[in-house]
Amino acid sequence: MRTLRADNHREETIMVMLKSFLAAAFFFTLYWPGTQPDATLIAQLQAAQEEMHGKNGYQALFLRPSMSKAERAGSELLCSREETDCLAFVRAHQTEYPAIAADMQQWEAALDNLLQYDYFRPRPEQYDFNAEMPSFQILLRARNLHAYRFVSGEVEAAQRGLCRDLVLGRRLVHSRGSLFTSALAARLIERNVILLAQMRAELPPEVPWPALCDELQTLPPQELALCPLMYGEWLSFQQPMEKDWATWQAEVKSIDDQISLSFARQILTQNLYEKAKYCAPEILTAIERDELRLPQRDIWPRYCSLLNTVCRIGGPDNHDYQAVLLNVNHYLRALAILRDPAAPLPQGYRLENGQLHFRRHPERKEEGMQAIALPLPGSHQHGCQLKQTEHTPPISALTLRVYRLAIISLLGTAHPPEAFMTAPSPKILLVHGLFMRATMMMPLATRLRRQGFVCLALTYPTRQQTLHDSVAQHLPRIQDFAANAPLYAVGHSLGGLYLRHLLAAWPEGLAHSRVVTLGTPHLGSKVGAYFRERGWRRSIIGHCWEAGLDGNAPPWDPAIPLLSIAGTKSFGIGSTLRLFAADEPNDGTVAVAETELPEAAAYHRLPTTHTALQFDSDAAQLVNAWFRNVSPPRAALAVTEK
Known part of the structure; x- marks a missing residue:
């Protein structure tokens, strides 16, 4: 009898130990480490963004002229972002451009108005990825108007418009607001510097540059790092989750609900940890040297449980975004050389056969540094005639009215030029x-x-x-x-x-x-x-x-x-x-x-x-x-x- 009781006790002990082991294993694989986002890391990211001074124009980015039916109908005639020679493109479609250009004119006042602002940074709640973003379509397409004006003889207006858009692009990058906006502005700078160089190649070197171009100095390298942009990226990820958590916790009724909630916390904590890596000293030091260096991902993500596969997948490495941001100074430096080719050349730049040669970072990590050649001022002169725009503007008020009447008769009522609205994003x-x-x-x-x-x-x-x-x-x-x-x-x-x-x-x-x-x-x-x-x-x-x-x-x-x-x-x-x-x-x-x-x-x-x-x-x-x-x-x- 005693032996039977001893055996039963032993079996019960073993079962208790086994259940305890299985419970511990279950907790480890599903919930561990189960931590909350580190407040210290959040504070570091917020400090890295740095406070801006001056007038914030982020809300003004939402105020845009509406796109007319004529422009929508002629959108296939616009110089796309892949087009490397907008002047040649516009010349090939010059007969179709007057009506399109007439509608683009209504954008000018809105874009000029943006020059009054020192920076453009969202408020914290505007980083939420469910929040509406400004449409930058008009700013990106404006180079079509500048190219048309140039080939039509409005040389001074074309150059001023390009310099204005470059200044706005530089201020957008300087703002260190959102990653998307900074990368978009970086690409805007690249395309507009190329177009401005092509314009200057067709002009005599002594033609003066617009005064707006004086602001186009290179940016401090730390402003081109991804680190100051990671706080906005963190907010865009964290805010919608925080909003939902109160609802989630009220809905938790089963084990799978508890697991989902735990997994979501792990994803949030790991996301913060990965973003903080961009502010590591070795990363920032590399950026100071114009080296494209990104943080290494953990083989075993620190805050992800073994079964949280979503947490373990991780996000994009942002190589392309870091590349385009570093290239901003490459193009701004090139622009400074074009303005004064006789000045000493920075390292990595050379003049040869009427061109300025330099290299830029590739957007695809498997590619090497890419060679860029921009024409020097006056190197492509072929009879480009400067119109006396102060006497005979090519798109006068009368011409605008004629084009608008033609558009209305063909396509129906167009929006009046004073009608401003937020261009709806897809x-x-x-x-x-x-x-x-x-x-x-x-x-x-x-x-x-x-x-x-x-x-x-x-x-x-x-x-x-x-x-x-x-x-x-x-x-x-x-x-x-x-x-x-x-x-x-x-x-x-x-x-x-x-x-x-x-x-x-x-x-x-x-x-x-x-x-x-x-x-x-x-x-x-x-x-x-x-x-x-x-x-x-x-x-x-x-x-x-x-x-x-x-x-x-x-x-x-x-x-x-x-x-x-x-x-x-x-x-x-x-x-x-x-x-x-x-x-x-x-x-x-x-x-x-x-x-x-x-x-x-x-x-x-x-x-x-x-x-x-x-x-x-x-x-x-x-x-x-x-x-x-x-x-x-x-x-x-x-x-x-x-």
Whole structure:
């Protein structure tokens, strides 16, 4: 009897120890380290941004003239950002440019007005990636007007306009506000310096430079580092999560809710830690030497638990942004040399065969330093005639009225030149997948926001109610977000089926849309069917099976272009349970065949897993190209049109 009791006691002790071990392992793999963002790191990032002095003009960036029908109709005649010789482009289309240039004239007062401001920095709440951003389209397109004026003989006005835009670009970089705005301004400086050099090459060297160009001195190297921009990047990531946390905590009812909340905290803490690396002394010292150096990522992310794969994926390395910022001083230094070619040349610059030669940092890390050659003043003179603009302006008030009457007669009533409004930025709705929250779409939203899109990422209950009910619950918010502007959409996995319900509930809202789905099982889900086979499994996927994973979501309208992207790296619950055939391409959770909606306009496959699709940089490039209706940046990303 004693032996039996001893054996039972021993077994109970072993079971208690085993349960304790399993509980500890469960806690370690799911919750560890479970820390909060370090307040010291936040303070360091905030201090690195530095306080600005003077007049802040960020709000003025939202005030823009409306784009007329004539300009929209002639947008294909504008010199694109890829065009390296805008003067040649405008000369090739000179007969079509007068009407377009007449409309561009209305921009000038708004752009001149921006010169009164010393810097342009968002308020803290404006960093939220759901907040609207200014449209910089007018500032970027203004070089078309400058090029047209130059070839038409308004040489002085053309040069002054370029110098003004360069000054605004320099002040935007100096502001150290958002990463997107700084990189955009850096590219503006690059393109406008090139165009100004091409103009000066056709003029006698003794023609005076506009006084505005005197401000175009090189910037302190520390202002070109990514470090002072990381506080804004942190706020854009942290603010929407903080807003949602109170709601999340009230909704926590199950273990998977607790896990999601813990994972979100880990992602936030790791994100802060990664951004603080850009302020490391060795990184800043390299920037001082004009060296492109980026922080190394941790092999084992410090604040991510073993099973938090989203946290472990990390964000972009920002190589391209650091490159374009460092190149700002390369071009400003080149401009100073063009203004005074007889001055001693800085290291790395040389004059040869009527050109100024220097090198710039590549935007793709696999490329080496790139050689740049700008023509010297007077090197390309070929009879460029200067009009006496003080006596016979090429676009007079009478001419403007004639062009406007012609535009109205052909295209209907145009906006009056005094009508000012915020140019609407393209808007994107991002919808997450099963068991996820809006936080999972933040990396993609950040990439798209840097391309000029305004993003809204929604959190909806993926299991507790049907997709139809979720759409009905959030439709007013989606409609307010769209605000009568074209609404694009991206859905990951179940999120793509959510978008099909959204189309059924609000067809006019997506009528002029373009849509991308990432790993969406449009034709039904084998994994979903597996969990529907047994009663105890059904609670795992909840109500998303109905008119969703069962393959019976509302039909798609083929008139709305949809790109379906599928993953082909088989790692996930479906491959673990061996639900796919040995030769069946899949991403571990969804088979490629399940994603190929017949009504889709195009398909593409990426060598990545189901979860990683929403964080994949190639997927982000495809989304950006699809929404802009342009070819992807690399041939390998070409989509398969139907």
